[in-house]
């Protein structure tokens with residue numbers, strides 16, 4: 001870990017124990033610096049702030065931020081050149097996201113922002129008892145672009161030095177799952193970082209084959225939504241130290257569960273996260289406790305190519321008020337939910353939230369290994385299920401009757417299959433709406 005990252009980490013280890021008032025004061029100071037920099041040096045924001053009739057001086061309280069315009073995924077994609085700062089710090093790092101909504105976007109940021117990202121990541125992983133230098137097994141999708149051989153060799157050496165081991169989670173046949181178990185036994189990771197649903201699948205295999213011959217291994221879930229039925233399996237296979245996290249390539253770790261397991265603490269020293277609900281007049285307001293809303297994120301330390309009020313397409317559930325029993329005043333979200341695109345439409349034009357399926361499958365954890373629901377353009381639904389031995393007519397009836405009650409007026413077909421294909425990046429999409 002480089003010195004600048006270490007300095008951020010030490011700072012963040014202290015700020016996590018500050019009072020809510022002090023945290024908000026510091027966050028507003030960071031926001032003010034970002035907004036003035038963007039207004040003075042970034043053509044895109046100078047233009048859009050003026051069009052909206054706001055100046056950075058108008059934003060004094062957290063509520064005032066809603067006077068600033070939102071930045072959609074489409075706008076992020078189209079505005080990169082105009083969003084780059086014309087004064088230092090310049091964006092020296094560029095990344096393309098895998099585009100789980102089907103449209104990849106490129107974002108850029110400066111080195112200082114990278115140090116903050118890394119500091120936030122290491123603090124969050126620390127909550128899961130993971131220290132730099134610990135052995136870690138990544139159960140992840142394959143890298144999208146394979147580096148040339150020489151570079152790949154160097155990466156292998158680096159990973160061994162850093163005591164990291166990567167296991168491809170796309171290979172979820174018998175051999176792939178057995179290989180993952182073998183890696184756990186031989187490599188003895190101090191922590192596993194895993195795609196959430198792939199990890200659920202691995203855990204299910206471990207439980208079914210009674211392969212567990214290890215104690216508790218902290219298990220950090222990432223990249224995919226963590227479903228309750230997968231969490232149950234992971235806790236059985238790896239012990240109770242299961243930590244949900246919410247990250248993205250645009251801003252890295254947005255929120256992470258602490259060891260009180262009472263929701264995910266937002267990384268508010270590095271980002272400003274809003275959860276917004278659209279009311280009946282089409283106006284957006286902050287979600288009330290327990291409500292699900294759109295995630296809007298402001299990247300506080302990225303001056304190179306700022307992201308201000310970026311609606312990233314994710315949905316999160318707002319947390320009831322009150323402090324976490326760990327003592328940290330960092331605000332929390334309850335959970336991150338399916339992508340916004342995962343809303344289904346019934347035969348009468350009504351919206352049906354994609355969360356229907358994980359809720360429906362919860363009592364069927366012993367009968368259903370995997371599933372994927374696809375709503376086609378004609379609104380008909382195909383539900384594919386990888387059954388386990390416990391799947392029977394009762395389970396089939398329960399599913400069909402529940403679906404016919406909830407998504408009324410559309411034809412529903414249930415197919416039992418051997419496997420469900422993953423996207424090229426290795427992510428699973430439990431609900432797909434074809435548009």
Ligand SMILES: [Zn+2]
Pocket residue numbers: 258259260261262265324325326327328
């Ligand atoms: Zn906590």
